[in-house]
Amino acid sequence: MQIVLFYHSLASDWNHGNAHFLRGTVKELLKRGHDVKVYEPENGWSLSNLVRDYGKAKSREYKEYYPTLDASFYDPEAPDFDGMLSGVDLVIVHEWNRHELVKTIGEKKNEYGYKLMFHDTHHRAVSDPESLAEYDFSNYDGALVFGEVIKNIYQREKWINHVWKWHEAADADLFAPQPATNKEGDLVWIGNWGDDERTEELMEFLIRPVKELGLKAKVYGVRYPEEALTALKDAGIEYGGWLPNYKVPEVFARYKVTVHVPRRHYVELLPGIPTIRPFEAMSCGIPLISSPWRDVEGLFTEGEDYLTARDGNEMKRQLQKVLLDEELAKRLSENGRQTILANHTCTHRVNELEEIVKELGIDSTLIYPLQINSLGI
Structure with a gap:
């Protein structure tokens, strides 16, 4: 054509x-x-x-x-x-x-x-x-x-x-697990701050858990207002600025876990639409923990392909589990990748x-x- x-x-x-x-x-x-x-x-x-x-x-x-x-x-x-x-x-x-x-x-x-x-x-x-x-x-x-x-x-x-x-x-050829490498930190999050569509959620499910657990973390993205940069600094989170999307796989390979924090519209009004970030994370084989969203179309299997945290306290517990349990981390990594290869x-x-x-x-x-x-x- x-x-x-x-x-x-x-x-x-x-x-x-x-x-x-x-x-x-x-x-x-x-x-x-x-x-x-x-x-x-x-x-x-x-x-x-x-x-x-x-x-x-x-x-x-x-x-x-x-x-x-x-x-x-x-x-x-x-x-x-x-x-x-x-x-x-x-x-x-x-x-x-x-x-x-x-x-x-x-x-x-x-x-x-x-x-x-x-x-x-x-x-x-x-x-x-x-x-x-x-x-x-x-x-x-x-x-x-x-x-x-x-x-x-x-x-x-x-x-x-x-x-x-x-x-x-996901472009599963490019977004693929990278050769084993020494980890630079515990958690990485890749996403843009946006227009106040998930400010409270990012504080609850990303910034506070990292701070309270004392994790070594890094965040990439653009359009971060001054108050967001201040919150990251206060939590001890390094800010990496814009990350070209084609470099995401090599960055994921240097961290142990990532999180998905969907914007409010996708949680409240658009159930079943995860946006592309979780597809790419699972395709890269990094364990993924998500704040609540409803997978009403059955794209993934919760608990097998990824974990969910209902609130900030549960996010802390889930992060601890993945970081301390190598078998769990490996299972999430492998299951997520296989689900992408099979369907997405x-x-x-x-x-x-x-x-x-x-x-x-x-x-x-x-x-x-x-x-x-x-x-x-």
């Missing part, structure tokens, strides 16, 4: 979690013989912040880890739609795009003849439904959404006629995408180009 993707950024994962899944998915599509172009706006918010803080050279470093990937840029004020859309079979537009771009690509569909899908990996369906309702989806063939609860909202609101659940997943890799998600586009009516010779070529057809 000739596939065109309009996303916020392939080049930058600075406060941009969708780049994680996007990179792994595009890599898998390219492996299968598809021609894939990923377009992102020039001077996009995430990439601009990355370049401002770390320089242009750092914005190209992702290619050392993903040599087959290459971001393409367009002028958001004057997009060359003819150049981007001619001869394309499938177009996917991510939700982090301007309303007018979403509308215009829909209007161009009949002119260029592609199948068109919207991809939603955010909580706006519950946190800002008015914004989603303003999108013009009238020419879209369907939507890919990252959880059952989001799918139900789309169907209830009748935003798009056909909706498929498409969870994020980018290979699985591209398999699902192929079945979805088949339902859209795209010819099998385009969906499975390498298989067709091997048959000499």
